Amino acid sequence: MKLLCLSNGHGEDVIAVQIIKALYQQTDQIEVVALPIVGEGIAYQKSRIPIIAPVKKMPSGGFVYMEARELWRDLQGGLVGLTLAQLKAVQRWGKQGGMILAVGDIVPLLFAWLSQTNYVFVGTAKSEYYLQDEVGWLPQTSFLQRKLGSVYLPWERCLMKNRRCLGVFPRDSLTTHQLQQFGVRAHDFGNPMMDGLFPEVPIVEEREEARSLRILLLPGSRSPEAERNWELILEAVESIIAREKKRRLCFLSAIAPSLDLNPFCERLQAQGWQQNTTNSLSTPVQDKQGLEFQKGVTRLLLTQTAYHSCLLSADLAVAMAGTATEQFVGLGKPVITFPGEGPQYTPAFAEAQTRLLGASVILVKKPSQAATVLHELFSDPDRLQLIADNGKRRMGEAGASSQIAEYLVNQI
Structure with a gap:
């Protein structure tokens, strides 16, 4: 055969x-x-x-x-x-x-x-x-x-x-x-896109009263577009931190293994993020090969080996990706997105993706608008349930x- x-x-x-x-x-x-x-x-x-x-x-x-x-x-x-x-x-x-x-x-x-x-x-x-x-x-x-x-x-x-x-x-x-x-x-x-989504590393469940809102960051997999997307995504991150001062936040950044991590780290450090140099892991995704950063009380993980763990652990994504965004939506979770320069994630691609994935993807014009959308989403349980049902139906x-x-x- x-x-x-x-x-x-x-x-x-x-x-x-x-x-x-x-x-x-x-x-x-x-x-x-x-x-x-x-x-x-x-x-x-x-x-x-x-x-x-x-x-x-x-x-x-x-x-x-x-x-x-x-x-x-x-x-x-x-x-x-x-x-x-x-x-x-x-x-x-x-x-x-x-x-x-x-x-x-x-x-x-x-x-x-x-x-x-x-x-x-x-x-x-x-x-x-x-x-x-x-x-x-x-x-x-x-x-x-x-x-x-x-x-x-x-x-x-x-x-x-x-x-x-x-x-x-x-x-x-x-x-x-x-x-x-x-x-x-x-x-x-x-x-079949929804098959094989098993965690590569352990996911620690935090106590309910101390649980962080976990936000997945997906800049795409193609260089130099992914690095340009990362700069836009970090604008959204800054707006979310500024808006959600009373909420514990944890950002999980899934970076394609084919990409060089240095530009991503450099951009974080330029915006005041400090790398965790101790051996202790502070994010729910326990990736020993990942890099952890902190800014105030907010934590951020950069990983190239725990993509599925991040996907399964996160509550919401800020994404400028194709397949990864679709898989996240298929898990019944919401995505906030905005167009980049391309060649993949252009305004036309982003608009087409919202047609494909429906209510699960919220397309905004500027990264700074992500914070308002996030706040509205998590103040509306009925909308979150609609997004969960929609994602599972559309992705199969x-x-x-x-x-x-x-x-x-x-x-x-």
Whole structure:
């Protein structure tokens, strides 16, 4: 039994690995290889899954659809040659027979179709929530989009309805039901993005009367954008500290392992944060490899190894990220966000994210407005409950990886 995983982004690589792990739990009669179309496939490398073709980190980081300038930089960096080499490798592999697991958007789906072998598709990039909700079309949805009838365009649906496409797994129930109306073999198994969220380090529960409000900080994973986002996020942090003087606050900063921590530390120290040089851990997330800072009575953790622990521990996030924001919303928690310079987290991206995630994401124009939103949120229990229900509905249930793995075993 042979399986090739195609994915186009770090988040998609992680989802593919999650499904592979579930697959290994159900059968040992499987040979898995991978091709990360975007990036170097670090998630596959960590899991010791062989990569069948050349890979390269492009200047855009995979966000070529954001700006023409980014696409031009990628073209200069060898995008065309790399893509052709990858496509030839997929077609060679397809001639041997086997199944392809395509994770992401139209790109891995198209590669799978061109392979001339059977495939399944895990759609992570698109959701009907961009265009409509359970009530109906959103006001900003155009006449043409309504006519087309789905966030998935006709040619994408054609690839999904191909006889060699043995199954499609959208990210939420609304999208699944819409695709089923077009004759796509779509299955509502939940969202693999919500699987595997287990704490890497212990989380200490504080006494209720002494419990801090825990705020997750997510600047994104791409340099130098993440460092620019960090400066904006710290503006929001300062406004929250100034507004919530009577409340105990703890900030949990999840920084991507691929980033250099020094610029983040330097910016904190420039704003008066003092690094904790003792061996004692003062934040609820007990990460011995993390760096702790203090400003007055407020604590802040910088970690590159306890992302899930921060996600699970925090009450609210100030975020300028993609996948991480979605996972946090899926846990039923609120997010405050504001646009940056990009190339990923632009005003257009932030606006689209609010359509995708609905009431769970509060988009403000300036970082300084975060404090007012936070105060209003935690003064309104009904709104917090609405956000909890909304997030779990829009992001889907956990457990999809094992169900997709079982489906693959049955198909193969």
